[in-house]
Amino acid sequence: MLPEAVIFDMDGLLVDTETCDYEAWRELHEAHGVELTLPAYCYSAGLYGSWEKMYEELGAQCGRTLEDLHAIREPRFRQLVAERLRPSPELLDLLRVLREAGVKRGIASSSDSDWVAYLVDGLGLRQEFQAIATGHDVAQRKPAPDVYLLAAERLSADPARCVALEDSSHGIEAARAAGMRAIAIPNSVSIHQDLSLAHARVEHFGDVTLDLLRRFGA
Numbered sequence: 001m002l003p004e005a006v007i008f009d010m011d012g013l014l015v016d017t018e019t020c021d022y023e024a025w026r027e028l029h030e031a032h033g034v035e036l037t038l039p040a041y042c043y044s045a046g047l048y049g050s051w052e053k054m055y056e057e058l059g060a061q062c063g064r065t066l067e068d069l070h071a072i073r074e075p076r077f078r079q080l081v082a083e084r085l086r087p088s089p090e091l092l093d094l095l096r097v098l099r100e101a102g103v104k105r106g107i108a109s110s111s112d113s114d115w116v117a118y119l120v121d122g123l124g125l126r127q128e129f130q131a132i133a134t135g136h137d138v139a140q141r142k143p144a145p146d147v148y149l150l151a152a153e154r155l156s157a158d159p160a161r162c163v164a165l166e167d168s169s170h171g172i173e174a175a176r177a178a179g180m181r182a183i184a185i186p187n188s189v190s191i192h193q194d195l196s197l198a199h200a201r202v203e204h205f206g207d208v209t210l211d212l213l214r215r216f217g218a
Contacts, residue, residue: 015084034061106129110142130154
């Protein structure tokens with residue numbers, strides 16, 4: 001049996017913002033004579049608010065304020081995201097398959113609502129999702145289950161019959177806490193996280209087949 005709904009993470013999944021984020025952080029660190037390795041950064045992927053600690057740590061080393069550092073990094077990050085703001089053919093195919101199969105589609109993101117709107121509209125995919133839940137809509141962000149539970153509620157779907165697509169360990173933890181099955185689709189950053197809590201792991205959207213989803217639909 002197919003799941004009632006497939007709920008997508010946003011950052012790092014629909015758009016690989018995590019790779020953009022790491023690149024912007026790496027450049028910022030290098031500009032101040034500090035190395036930031038991917039293993040040192042990867043824990044931050046999918047964890048809202050982790051940048052404050054990173055700014056503080058870098059600022060302590062280079063003597064600059066959070067505001068100064070943010071003013072340098074943020075425009076570069078947004079530039080990198082804008083360059084990647086297009087849906088992959090595999091994502092478009094998956095959305096079509098789900099639509100034709102009558103499976104509801106939603107988004108559950110810890111990010112702020114304006115950022116989610118920017119990405120969804122930039123991808124041109126708003127019409128593909130019947131419900132969107134963001135970090136602004138809930139009391140606690142991932143790894144708490146709140147945003148997934150809200151997305152399921154807005155889809156009128158039983159969380160136990162929803163499948164979450166996630167790139168990060170924090171998101172997988174949130175989906176499982178909501179009682180959902182989770183499929184990991186890591187990017188070049190989150191591949192370094194422990195994704196073992198996922199019920200399945202695939203390389204890209206093209207691997208998320210109806211046969212795979214039927215394993216988790218009941």
